[in-house]
Amino acid sequence: MKIGDIDLGPRPVLLAPMEDVTDASFRIVCKECGADMSYTEFISSDGLIRDAAKAIAKMHTSPEEAPIGIQIYGSEPEAMVRAAQMADKADEIAGGHGCDLIDINFGCPVSKIAGRGAGSGMMREPDKMVAITKAIVEAVRKPVTVKTRLGWDDNSKIIVELAERLQDTGISALTIHGRTRCQMYKGEADWTLIGEVKNNPRMHIPIIGNGDITSPQRASEAFSRYGVDGIMVGRASFGHPWIFREIKHFLETGEELPPLGVKERVELAKRHFRLSLDVKGPVTGVFEMRRHLSCYFKGLPDFKQTRIRLVTSLDPDEIFAILDGIADRWGEVPLTETANVYGV
Secondary structure (H helix, E strand, O other), X not given: OEXXXXXXXXXXXXXXXXXXOOOHHHHHHHHHOOOOEEEOOOEEHHHHHOOOHHXXXXXXXXXXHOOEEEEEEOOXXXXXXHHHHHHHOHHHHOOEOOOOEEEEEEOOXXXXXXXXXXHHHHHHOHHHHHHHHHHHHHHOOOOEEEXXXXXXXXXXXXXXXXXXXXXXXXXXXXXXXXXXXXXXXXXXXXXXXXXHHHOOOOOOOOEEEEOOOOOHHHHHHHHHHHOOOEEEEOHHHOOOOOHHHHHHHHHHHOOOOOOOOHHHHHHHHHHHHXXXXXXXXXXXXXXXXXXXXXXXXXXXXOOHHHHXXXXXXXXXXHHXXXXXXXXXXXXXXXXXXXXXXXXX
């Protein structure tokens, strides 16, 4: 699969952009575990054009993450175009690698975003969505992609027609989450319409499917049954970044990898924690790792007190010591006790 000149190989597995999750440290860990591409957390177009420090900082990426997309969201055409132009020059503005493509978020269902007409709120204004996309494609040098949903609700699943219109703007790929905005993340993702878009003979850009890719088997089905060019893994990677390795191994061999042992999880958590400290410093790096650390060890017996210590300590050295203690205490726990606890 190619997005512009970016060759991601056959059946690529991408890390979905997730606010407060896919920061630089997590993206690097997922890349090392086999993710073929990742995206920044979504960035407010209004924040970028106001030169808000937090928005600018989110555009900073490193070469070891490449290829990577910068994802922007908003509802005002002029602001979205200016933000896309800033993302196009992210290496100059924020330093680092910059980006390999610009992704437009038309999929976020959160009320504070969609309620203002941004994210999946744009599904109620498809003409405006198409106009913004066209203006961005014409204003930047990098490939432009879109991530969206099936529609606003069950009565307005417009994605088949909308996909053609978005393609006509010149985008280089389209990612579709198999739910409507009103579903949020409830119920099962409906891949039938994703497959219909992919199998539409008028579509020629890559179609990436997203939603409920929680296991290697589901990943394989997405390719074989619905014919998508790539898949995107979101919530199932949280606390389980090695899912990319598991999926790619299964796609290549048809066999499952054995569950990752506790000691291996500890080493991966330590790698992730070191990256967080390097990227964000000893205060923010500790605080923002809390949401990740306990998730690495879901399913361990008698783990509550250790988890509390792990997510309340402010001392990096103490946290590393707790992680080493986890390996010592639970390192020989039978894998059946820690396997299959990451379903989303």
